[in-house]
Amino acid sequence: MSRIAVVTGASSGIGKATAALLAEHGYQVIGTSRNPDTIPADARVAGVEYRALDLTDKASIDSFRTGLDRVDVLVNNAGESQAGPLTDLPDTAIDRLFQLNVLGPIALTRALLPGMRERGYGRVVMVGSMLASFPMPYRSSYAATKAALRNFATAARFEESPFGVWLTTVEPGQTNTGLWERRTRYLTENSVHTTDFTTFMEILDAKQTKGIAPEKVAALIRTAIEADRPRSLYAIGNNAPLMFTARRLLPRTIMERLIARTHGISR
Ligand SMILES: NC(=O)c1ccc[n+]([C@@H]2O[C@H](COP(=O)([O-])OP(=O)(O)OC[C@H]3O[C@@H](n4cnc5c(N)ncnc54)[C@H](OP(=O)(O)O)[C@@H]3O)[C@@H](O)[C@H]2O)c1
Numbered sequence: 001m002s003r004i005a006v007v008t009g010a011s012s013g014i015g016k017a018t019a020a021l022l023a024e025h026g027y028q029v030i031g032t033s034r035n036p037d038t039i040p041a042d043a044r045v046a047g048v049e050y051r052a053l054d055l056t057d058k059a060s061i062d063s064f065r066t067g068l069d070r071v072d073v074l075v076n077n078a079g080e081s082q083a084g085p086l087t088d089l090p091d092t093a094i095d096r097l098f099q100l101n102v103l104g105p106i107a108l109t110r111a112l113l114p115g116m117r118e119r120g121y122g123r124v125v126m127v128g129s130m131l132a133s134f135p136m137p138y139r140s141s142y143a144a145t146k147a148a149l150r151n152f153a154t155a156a157r158f159e160e161s162p163f164g165v166w167l168t169t170v171e172p173g174q175t176n177t178g179l180w181e182r183r184t185r186y187l188t189e190n191s192v193h194t195t196d197f198t199t200f201m202e203i204l205d206a207k208q209t210k211g212i213a214p215e216k217v218a219a220l221i222r223t224a225i226e227a228d229r230p231r232s233l234y235a236i237g238n239n240a241p242l243m244f245t246a247r248r249l250l251p252r253t254i255m256e257r258l259i260a261r262t263h264g265i266s267r
Contacts, residue, residue: 004028005225006071006112008053008105009078011039013177014127017218018075023047025222030071032064032078053078055104056096065111070119073225074112076105076149077127081179083201084186085193086140093186094141101145106152109167113160122165123225126153127217130173130238133247136259138193138200146171154232161229168230170221173238174211180204199264212237 005022009015010031019031029048033039036050044050051067054060055078079101082093109124116122131139132146153167160167187197217236224230235244247255260267 002026002028003072004030004070005073005075006030006032006068006108007048007075007077008032008055008108010045010048010050011036011043013179014172014175014214014217014221015075015077016043016045017214018077018221019048020045021215021218021222022073022225027073030068055108056099058107061104061107061111065108068112071112071115072119072121073123073125074109075125075127075221075225076109077125078105079127079145080142081183082142082186083138083183083197083204084141085138085191085197088188088191088193089141089186093184097141097145098148101142102148102152105149109152113156113165116165117160117163120164122160122163123230124153124165124167125221125224126150126167126169127221128169128171130171130235130240130243133171133235134243134255134259136200136263137265138197150233157232166227166230168224169233170217170224171233171235171240172212172217173236173240173243174208175214175217175237176209176211177214180208196265203263 005027007015007019007029010019011033019029023029023045031048031050032053033050034054036052039050053064080097082097126149128150129146131143132150135143150169153169157167220234220236224234
């Protein structure tokens with residue numbers, strides 16, 4: 001019997017590549033989009049069943065989860081990328097980001113965990129971001145959501161792993177999905193941060209176009225799913241092995257300065 005996998009945000013980027021890879025390897029894949037009907041025919045993956053899910057809408061989450069029978073694998077991939085100085089972010093933008101990147105995926109995870117536990121098998125992959133491990137200026141809200149998602153998983157894996165259910169986090173670095181074009185950005189008029197924010201975003205956007213292919217992240221997500229005992233954290237892109245080693249060896253303040261400097265901010 002093939003495993004049933006739900007991949008949220010399967011209409012593009014990392015979610016689409018993951019849905020395609022899992023379908024290719026024999027999983028029955030349910031991919032989500034806010035508007036599945038609008039996914040162009042050439043962007044659909046053969047073998048993936050598309051269903052509607054808006055993680056900012058509690059009714060949509062309820063309706064999606066009640067329509068699910070068995071789920072063996074959940075890939076919490078859908079997300080929004082957001083940038084802006086902390087003081088310039090509107091409350092509504094922060095609320096939406098936490099709903100989409102944290103509260104929605106956690107509601108879905110909580111709904112599916114008991115069934116996985118009863119069946120003695122489950123895999124939940126949080127698609128985080130290396131920004132959670134290496135926070136950068138002007139990405140406070142986004143880094144905070146990804147750190148929150150990772151910590152839900154890291155803590156709960158101790159609760160669920162005795163039942164064969166493993167929660168894990170995959171942190172991609174810059175991935176070339178076109179996400180930078182969809183990133184929401186906030187800067188108030190005459191903000192004191194205008195110069196640094198503008199420089200930072202130009203460098204960030206340029207780096208993202210040179211990011212790794214989403215298929216590489218999808219391959220790591222599959223590795224995490226298929227491990228007997230998935231690790232709590234996987235990372236790929238942005239020289240991940242070097243970055244995590246440097247973080248262990250260097251004082252935190254030096255690491256923070258290095259990251260800011262590589263994005264045009266020197267203080
Ligand atoms: N690209 C990167 O450099 C990078 C780096 C680190 C981490 N990540 C993370 O990786 C994940 C995927 O990123 P990506 O670059 O592949 O992004 P993407 O191409 O923009 O895909 C985002 C997906 O999220 C879905 N989505 C957006 N709003 C939603 C909502 N309100 N409810 C449910 N689904 C929604 C979109 O589907 P519809 O529009 O069809 O609804 C889309 O399929 C995100 O969590 C992102 O934070 C990306």
